[in-house]
Every structure is written in structure tokens, then in C-alpha cells.
Amino acid sequence: MQEVKPVVLGVDVGATKILVGYIDSDGTVPLSRRYTIERSNRVSTIASIKTAITDFLEIPCCAQSPQAIGVGLPGLVDAITGTWMQATNLPITSPVDLTAQLRENFKLPVAIDNDVHAATLAELHLGSGCKTRDFIYLNVGTGISAGLVCNGQLVRGANNCAGEFGHTSVDMNGVACECGSHGCLEPIASGGGILAQVRALLPEFPTSYLRNFLKPDQLTASLVFQAADNGDPLAIEVSERAIKTLGFALINLIVLLNPSLIICGGGVMVDGWMIKQLDNYIAVHALPFVYQSLQGIVLSTLKADQVGLLGASILAWKSIGKI
Amino acid sequence: MQEVKPVVLGVDVGATKILVGYIDSDGTVPLSRRYTIERSNRVSTIASIKTAITDFLEIPCCAQSPQAIGVGLPGLVDAITGTWMQATNLPITSPVDLTAQLRENFKLPVAIDNDVHAATLAELHLGSGCKTRDFIYLNVGTGISAGLVCNGQLVRGANNCAGEFGHTSVDMNGVACECGSHGCLEPIASGGGILAQVRALLPEFPTSYLRNFLKPDQLTASLVFQAADNGDPLAIEVSERAIKTLGFALINLIVLLNPSLIICGGGVMVDGWMIKQLDNYIAVHALPFVYQSLQGIVLSTLKADQVGLLGASILAWKSIGKI
Numbered sequence: 284m285q286e287v288k289p290v291v292l293g294v295d296v297g298a299t300k301i302l303v304g305y306i307d308s309d310g311t312v313p314l315s316r317r318y319t320i321e322r323s324n325r326v327s328t329i330a331s332i333k334t335a336i337t338d339f340l341e342i343p344c345c346a347q348s349p350q351a352i353g354v355g356l357p358g359l360v361d362a363i364t365g366t367w368m369q370a371t372n373l374p375i376t377s378p379v380d381l382t383a384q385l386r387e388n389f390k391l392p393v394a395i396d397n398d399v400h401a402a403t404l405a406e407l408h409l410g411s412g413c414k415t416r417d418f419i420y421l422n423v424g425t426g427i428s429a430g431l432v433c434n435g436q437l438v439r440g441a442n443n444c445a446g447e448f449g450h451t452s453v454d455m456n457g458v459a460c461e462c463g464s465h466g467c468l469e470p471i472a473s474g475g476g477i478l479a480q481v482r483a484l485l486p487e488f489p490t491s492y493l494r495n496f497l498k499p500d501q502l503t504a505s506l507v508f509q510a511a512d513n514g515d516p517l518a519i520e521v522s523e524r525a526i527k528t529l530g531f532a533l534i535n536l537i538v539l540l541n542p543s544l545i546i547c548g549g550g551v552m553v554d555g556w557m558i559k560q561l562d563n564y565i566a567v568h569a570l571p572f573v574y575q576s577l578q579g580i581v582l583s584t585l586k587a588d589q590v591g592l593l594g595a596s597i598l599a600w601k602s603i604g605k606i
Numbered sequence: 607m608q609e610v611k612p613v614v615l616g617v618d619v620g621a622t623k624i625l626v627g628y629i630d631s632d633g634t635v636p637l638s639r640r641y642t643i644e645r646s647n648r649v650s651t652i653a654s655i656k657t658a659i660t661d662f663l664e665i666p667c668c669a670q671s672p673q674a675i676g677v678g679l680p681g682l683v684d685a686i687t688g689t690w691m692q693a694t695n696l697p698i699t700s701p702v703d704l705t706a707q708l709r710e711n712f713k714l715p716v717a718i719d720n721d722v723h724a725a726t727l728a729e730l731h732l733g734s735g736c737k738t739r740d741f742i743y744l745n746v747g748t749g750i751s752a753g754l755v756c757n758g759q760l761v762r763g764a765n766n767c768a769g770e771f772g773h774t775s776v777d778m779n780g781v782a783c784e785c786g787s788h789g790c791l792e793p794i795a796s797g798g799g800i801l802a803q804v805r806a807l808l809p810e811f812p813t814s815y816l817r818n819f820l821k822p823d824q825l826t827a828s829l830v831f832q833a834a835d836n837g838d839p840l841a842i843e844v845s846e847r848a849i850k851t852l853g854f855a856l857i858n859l860i861v862l863l864n865p866s867l868i869i870c871g872g873g874v875m876v877d878g879w880m881i882k883q884l885d886n887y888i889a890v891h892a893l894p895f896v897y898q899s900l901q902g903i904v905l906s907t908l909k910a911d912q913v914g915l916l917g918a919s920i921l922a923w924k925s926i927g928k929i
Contacts, residue, residue: 442899446862450861527778539768539859568786573770
């Protein structure tokens with residue numbers, strides 16, 4: 284008879300969905316389900332997270348109940364008090380004591396954290412990061428952020444908001460960012476930024492191949508990269524700027540933190556194009572002694588659609604002292 | 607009768623001097639002496655370090671022999687194998703097994719490390735850093751570097767060369783640096799960089815007050831800052847560029863690491879001018895949530911001429927498990 288492994292409940296909250304799943308300590312996900320997140324106001328958003336968990340727990344599945352709940356959330360999270368402080372892409376503008384509320388509702392230990400911190404913990408415990416004590420988890424999707432692991436520990440910072448790499452800049456005289464700074468990486472090299480630049484520049488490139496993909500959800504970063512490879516001047520301009528800017532910023536980061544590995548995740552990284560280009564850029568432009576200690580810039584080995592759940596599971600296992 | 611406190615021997619090796627001293631566990635320095643470092647070749651440099659220690663140990667002073675030796679060194683140091691890998695301002699171009707040599711010579715436990723890492727450990731154990739788990743030790747002297755403390759631990763990186771802040775850049779299209787990159791902070795905002803810029807720009811500002819200080823060792827960063835306060839256009843141009851560039855780079859660092867404190871050291875920081883200007887710049891330009899967690903940008907409380915010795919002493923105490 285097969286041994287039934289203990290599981291935790293992982294919840295991965297994003298701007299457009301809630302993913303709920305069981306995860307065992309090896310990082311296997313026996314069951315997961317996707318739910319809609321309510322975005323109209325703070326109360327309905329929190330209610331939709333609770334409803335998703337309640338519904339999921341009623342699915343007949345595992346022989347065991349989950350031992351704890353872990354939740355990865357966008358935005359600013361106080362992981363110590365268990366408070367979701369704020370999010371820019373969901374209507375969370377004042378603090379929510381989410382850990383206390385979920386603990387009360389589901390009578391289980393609960394831990395919450397920022398989603399990129401959670402994903403970085405997944406890389407550290409279940410991914411390529413388990414082989415090294417110093418790595419950067421670079422997430423490029425709609426936005427850009429980085430999870431920093433130094434001395435085998437996630438760098439959280441004083442307010443648990445370390446890693447906002449997307450709002451660092453390597454061009455102090457660059458274009459104003461909506462955050463108030465200038466030349467930030469996010470509008471130049473994130474998925475959202477790349478698509479916005481393509482749309483903004485199309486009038487200057489009226490014959491661009493990309494003009495055929497302007498309906499919502501048609502244009503993707505991957506399509507822009509393919510078009511660049513095929514010689515499309517608009518795609519080349521936007522993607523070269525993204526690579527040069529992000530590559531230069533990564534060299535700064537390598538000089539500063541001296542990591543042995545950069546692990547890439549997020550929707551824009553999945554096709555491997557950006558990783559190959561960044562690797563080339565860094566190889567040519569980084570100081571030899573810095574590049575020497577870098578073993579590679581690689582795609583995460585964790586499944587892209589599971590890394591959020593896996594990160595949430597690490598929070599849960601940690602909350603009951605099992606990691 | 608006064609208790610005699612145990613001491614270690616600290617050695618602070620710089621480009622122009624060797625400072626040797628006894629240090630007790632409270633960071634008191636009962637005796638120190640300055641020696642000349644030989645710079646003609648690798649063998650004579652190492653010999654002059656040994657001679658300085660031998661001479662110092664012969665001074666009748668403490669009732670107790672030192673329990674261990676700690677050495678802070680410029681350049682790249684492998685602290686685990688105890689190897690001085692290289693230095694750019696001393697003739698160390700190939701690895702020296704300095705720990706083994708000193709242990710053999712002096713029959714004491716020996717630990718070596720990079721000087722800025724050692725100074726950061728001094729801040730962590732004996733300075734303002736002992737009150738926080740996340741701080742940046744920003745050293746601006748002839749060059750620029752930073753010691754990063756995250757989660758209460760010094761960030762060393764994979765090759766023990768984390769913290770090369772002076773060769774990060776916030777202007778990817780900036781002037782070429784001798785390191786191979788562009789727009790690096792060091793030639794713009796370090797003491798050496800500020801003086802070099804003043805000298806280079808003097809022909810454009812022939813009536814500058816600073817023209818009176820061109821003999822070797824006359825011109826200092828502090829003098830440039832005073833001249834800027836007095837309205838000297840050359841001094842204003844150079845010092846404003848330094849503040850704007852270093853301030854912008856510090857905001858990047860704060861966004862990335864979310865520290866609660868920036869502790870400043872190094873010759874250029876001692877007069878407090880740069881700290882005040884950087885504080886102003888950051889207050890105006892940093893994102894509110896980032897600045898909120900930063901308690902301050904402050905001058906080190908450790909004596910500027912002792913911090914190297916204190917850092918070396920922490921290495922020594924650590925080597926015998928007493929910290």
C-alpha cells in the first residue's frame with residue numbers, strides 16, 4: 284500500500300486569479316484548481332480568497348487534511364505579523380490581517396508572504412537554488428522583481444520589501460517612471476513594458492509585422508522576440524533596448540552581490556530567448572573576476588504554473604517548523 | 607586590582623601603511639603603531655607585513671599575549687582558505703597563502719579578509735550596526751565600496767567579493783571607466799575621483815579658488831565641499847555631480863535591499879558634508895515606502911583611524927570562536 288504523504292495547502296494570489304493546491308514536502312502537487320479573484324473592492328477580494336479555499340477543501344481528494352496554509356500575495360506583506368499591507372494591482376490600499384482571518388476561518392496554521400519572496404524560497408528549497416548559497420531569482424513577467432539569496436538566506440530587508448529590482452535604474456537621466464524615478468527597468472524590460480513600447484512606437488514603424496497583433500492578448504513578448512530574430516526593425520529596437528538595459532542592471536547586481544547563479548522565472552523568460560541574450564550580454568560586458576564566479580544564468584527548473592504554489596507551500600511548511 | 611582583558615592582534619593593511627594594534631573584546635585599543643608598507647614587489651610587501659607584526663610584538667605593553675591575529679587587506683581575499691588573491695593598489699598579482707605563512711611565523715590562529723568586509727563586521731559588532739539586522743556600510747575614501755549586512759549577516763557572495771559598489775553605474779551611457787564599464791560611481795563620487803575631476807576641469811575654471819591647492823596633498827575632498835558651499839563654480843559642478851550620482855545609486859541600493867540604516871565611513875565622509883547632502887537627495891527622490899523604512903544615513907561612531915583595526919580584531923575573535 285502506497286504511503287500517504289502529508290500535505291499543506293498553498294494559495295497563489297495573482298492580479299487575475301487565485302490558484303489553490305495541495306503540495307507535499309517533495310513539491311509534488313496532487314491537486315490544484317484555479318479560481319477567479321474579485322477585484323471590485325477590498326472586502327470582495329478577501330472574500331474571494333476565502334471562498335476559493337473553502338471550495339477547494341470540499342473537493343474529495345487527499346486521504347489527509349492539510350497541515351497548514353501558505354499564501355503568496357502580490358504587493359507589500361508583513362510576514363511577521365501576517366498582514367497584507369498593500370497591493371498596486373488589487374484593491375488593497377490599507378492593511379488586512381489576513382493570517383489572523385484565515386487562521387480563524389480554517390483552524391489551521393497560516394503564513395503569508397510576498398509572492399516573489401515565496402517563489403524565491405521555492406527555488407531555494409525545491410529548485411536550482413538548493414545547490415548554492417548565493418543566487419538571484421530574476422522574475423520577468425508583467426513586471427520585474429528579484430529574489431535575493433545571500434548566505435543561504437532570503438534577503439527580506441527591514442520592511443520585507445527587498446528585491447524591487449524593476450524600480451532600480453541604470454539611466455538616471457532616463458524617461459520618468461510612474462514610480463517617480465527615472466529610467467526604471469520595468470517600463471523598459473518587463474513584459475508589460477515591452478508590449479507598451481511596441482504599441483507606442485508602431486506609428487513610426489507602420490509596416491512592422493507586429494501591426495497584425497494588436498487585439499487584446501494577441502501580442503506577447505515571445506512574439507516580439509521572434510519578430511526581432513526575423514529582422515523586424517520595431518521588434519529589434521524594443522527588444523535590444525530591453526536586453527541592453529536589463530543586462531547592464533544585472534551586471535550591477537552581480538558586482539554588488541557576487542552570486543554564483545541567476546535563476547530566471549516569469550512569463551517573459553519561459554521561451555528562453557531573453558536568457559540567451561542576457562547571457563551573451565553579460566559574458567561580453569562583465570568584469571572577468573565577476574563573471575568568473577557566475578556559474579550561469581538559467582531557466583527555473585520548477586514548472587512555471589506551479590512555482591507560486593510551491594512557494595506558498597514552503598511558507599506553510601516553515602510555519603509548522605517542518606523546514 | 608584591575609582585571610587584564612584578553613586581547614587579539616589586529617593588522618590593517620592599506621596601500622600606504624600597515625597599522626598594527628592590540629584590541630580587546632570591547633573594541634578598546636590599548637596600543638597601536640603605524641608602519642611603512644613596502645610596495646616594490648610581492649615578496650617585499652609580504653615581508654614588510656611580517657616585520658611590522660614582529661616589531662609590534664616586541665613592544666613591552668600588555669600583560670597578556672594576543673590570542674589570535676586578524677588581518678584586513680585591500681583587494682580580493684579568499685577568507686576560507688586564507689589566501690590573499692590580488693590587490694590593485696599593491697603588487698599582489700598572484701595568490702599568497704598569507705594565513706598559513708603568518709600562522710607558521712607567529713604560532714597563533716590567524717584570519718584574513720577584505721578590509722571593507724572587516725570594517726563592516728566592526729560596524730556590526732561594535733558600531734551602530736549592532737542595533738539593526740539590515741544595514742549598508744558605505745565607505746567613500748580614495749575609492750568607493752559598500753559592506754552589505756542582510757539578516758544580521760555580512761553578504762560575502764560566492765567569491766567573497768560582494769560590495770563592489772564603486773563599480774556599479776547609474777549611467778549606462780556614461781564615461782568609460784578603467785574597469786571596462788561605463789558611468790561607474792568611483793571616478794565620479796570617490797575622493798580620488800572628485801580630485802581628478804577638479805584637476806581635469808581647472809582649465810575651464812581658471813579663476814576657481816581651488817587653483818591655489820594644486821601641490822600634492824594640498825587638495826582634499828573636504829576643501830572642494832567647502833569651496834562649493836562658498837559658491838565656487840568648479841567645486842559646485844564636481845560636488846553636485848558626485849552627490850546626484852551617488853544619491854541616485856544609493857536609492858537603487860535601498861530599493862533593492864530595503865536596509866534600515868546606512869552607516870558612512872572613509873576619509874571623504876568624515877566632515878559630514880556628503881552625508882548631509884546625500885540625506886537631502888534621498889529624502890527628496892526616494893519612493894515614500896522605501897524612505898520610510900530607512901532610519902537614517904549616519905556617520906560611523908567608530909573612530910576613523912581605528913575601524914580597520916577593529917575590523918581585523920573581529921576576524922581574530924571569530925577565528926577562535928569568541929564571537
